[in-house]
Amino acid sequence: MNAAxxxxxxxxxxxxxxxxxxxxxxxxxxxxxxxxxxxxxxxxLLDGERDxxxxxxxxxxxxxxxxAEELAEDVEEFLQDxxxxxxxxxx
Amino acid sequence: MSEKxxxxxxxxxxxxxxxxxxxxxRCPLQCAYCSNPLDLAARQEELSTEEWFDVMHQARxxxxxxxGFSGGEPLVRRDLEALVGEARRLGFYTNLITSGLGLDEARxxxxxxxxLDHIQISLQxxxxxxxxxxxxxxxxxxxxxxMARAVKAAGYPMVxxxxxxxxxxxxxxxxxxxxxxxxADAVELANCQLYGWAHLNRAGLLPSREQxxxxxxxxxxxxxxxxARGQDxxxxxxxxxxxxxxxxxxxxxxxxxxxxxxxxxxxxxCHSARILPxxxxxxxEHSLEAIWYQSTAFNRYRGDDWMPAxxxxxxxxxxxxxxxRCQAYLLTGDAGATDPACALSPDHHLILAARxxxxxxxxxxxxxxxxxxxxxxxxxxx
Numbered sequence: 001m002n003a004a005x006x007x008x009x010x011x012x013x014x015x016x017x018x019x020x021x022x023x024x025x026x027x028x029x030x031x032x033x034x035x036x037x038x039x040x041x042x043x044x045l046l047d048g049e050r051d052x053x054x055x056x057x058x059x060x061x062x063x064x065x066x067x068a069e070e071l072a073e074d075v076e077e078f079l080q081d082x083x084x085x086x087x088x089x090x091x
Numbered sequence: 092m093s094e095k096x097x098x099x100x101x102x103x104x105x106x107x108x109x110x111x112x113x114x115x116x117r118c119p120l121q122c123a124y125c126s127n128p129l130d131l132a133a134r135q136e137e138l139s140t141e142e143w144f145d146v147m148h149q150a151r152x153x154x155x156x157x158x159g160f161s162g163g164e165p166l167v168r169r170d171l172e173a174l175v176g177e178a179r180r181l182g183f184y185t186n187l188i189t190s191g192l193g194l195d196e197a198r199x200x201x202x203x204x205x206x207l208d209h210i211q212i213s214l215q216x217x218x219x220x221x222x223x224x225x226x227x228x229x230x231x232x233x234x235x236x237x238m239a240r241a242v243k244a245a246g247y248p249m250v251x252x253x254x255x256x257x258x259x260x261x262x263x264x265x266x267x268x269x270x271x272x273x274x275a276d277a278v279e280l281a282n283c284q285l286y287g288w289a290h291l292n293r294a295g296l297l298p299s300r301e302q303x304x305x306x307x308x309x310x311x312x313x314x315x316x317x318x319a320r321g322q323d324x325x326x327x328x329x330x331x332x333x334x335x336x337x338x339x340x341x342x343x344x345x346x347x348x349x350x351x352x353x354x355x356x357x358x359x360x361c362h363s364a365r366i367l368p369x370x371x372x373x374x375x376e377h378s379l380e381a382i383w384y385q386s387t388a389f390n391r392y393r394g395d396d397w398m399p400a401x402x403x404x405x406x407x408x409x410x411x412x413x414x415x416r417c418q419a420y421l422l423t424g425d426a427g428a429t430d431p432a433c434a435l436s437p438d439h440h441l442i443l444a445a446r447x448x449x450x451x452x453x454x455x456x457x458x459x460x461x462x463x464x465x466x467x468x469x470x471x472x473x
């Protein structure tokens with residue numbers, strides 16, 4: 001992963017807000033990952049165009065109270081983990 | 092930053108997250124391990140399209156988000172595309188669980204247009220001969236392979252399901268190779284669950300321990316090979332309960348996250364439960380909400396007040412929930428007993444006896460009882 005990597009959800013997987021659960025979930029064949037608030041916020045911004053740098057910039061704008069360096073680290077760690085788990089892919 | 096789906100029992104009963112819609116018991120195949128009830132011939136009435144719409148609306152309002160269309164063979168319902176379309180509009184993630192028979196390129200496209208998210212196709216074996224003996228259809232295997240390729244080409248995520256038993260488990264290497272060639276995203280290698288027709292044919296289906304260990308080793312070799320190739324195909328190996336030390340956490344607990352609606356509208360905590368000696372409510376009599384939260388049936392084995400010894404004093408009771416109620420009933424006659432699959436169960440000898448009985452069974456796959464309407468009439472009570 002580098003700052004220019006563009007991630008997208010794995011094909012056929014779907015992110016959606018579940019009113020009944022009050023959280024975002026990641027849906028895939030016969031399964032579901034229940035996401036916490038920050039994971040939901042990150043995945044919502046993966047539109048197939050934003051690269052990692054733009055994603056972090058957008059999150060900084062939305063959460064100005066979060067320390068920028070820490071936020072960037074958390075995002076990169078999450079993306080790496082989500083990629084290892086096969087939730088997201090990049091070209 | 093995330094957690095896998097599980098249930099929260101400490102804060103009261105949660106919502107059903109999973110709806111399995113068994114649209115029909117009709118099926119062109121006759122697999123001797125089918126989990127459908129033996130007396131399916133007496134249960135041929137099916138909910139209408141409008142009734143299924145209503146069931147889906149209610150389930151979604153309760154919080155269900157995963158929806159499986161199953162059966163029987165769901166493709167025999169000509170309104171499947173309409174049901175998928177409505178489900179998708181409601182926000183379900185829609186899974187079609189199919190033999191692949193009744194599918195063609197036009198229908199794959201129509202289902203795609205309706206919003207279907209995923210198609211899971213079952214394979215019976217690596218080659219046409221064994222597949223034909225298992226499913227009772229000489230042409231099914233080639234058709235399934237063609238449809239698996241078409242599903243892949245249409246861009247669906249592809250999960251293949253292979254039910255394992257003593258007659259196909261020795262060709263597991265070839266089965267996995269076939270799945271890899273088809274480009275599956277995931278493969279369920281599921282040793283058959285011994286309910287329904289599979290329970291009837293149990294002695295002729297259960298593999299030996301040697302077969303099972305060889306199959307596990309084969310699966311592990313393939314995991315390494317796939318990783319080395321960089322091929323992302325997940326292998327899920329499901330051990331048969333009869334060789335496990337502890338019971339499975341069946342359905343994540345009784346009435347915890349899962350509900351099945353059978354073809355006639357009967358609501359069940361799992362697709363096997365209608366064999367149990369209790370009355371299950373139907374969507375024609377009650378709302379899903381009342382059934383899920385208030386019915387006697389759904390509350391019967393929730394929590395741990397119902398548990399007998401040794402479950403009620405066991406540290407693992409919140410991990411496996413006492414195992415499977417259907418298995419307890421089929422083996423002991425008491426649905427409230429500890430699942431005999433557990434080595435701590437006072438009835439565990441029944442499992443050992445079943446393994447011995449299976450070891451002495453020399454029937455070929457052709458001699459098992461096929462799942463069909465003719466055979467089913469033998470089991471109809473009326």
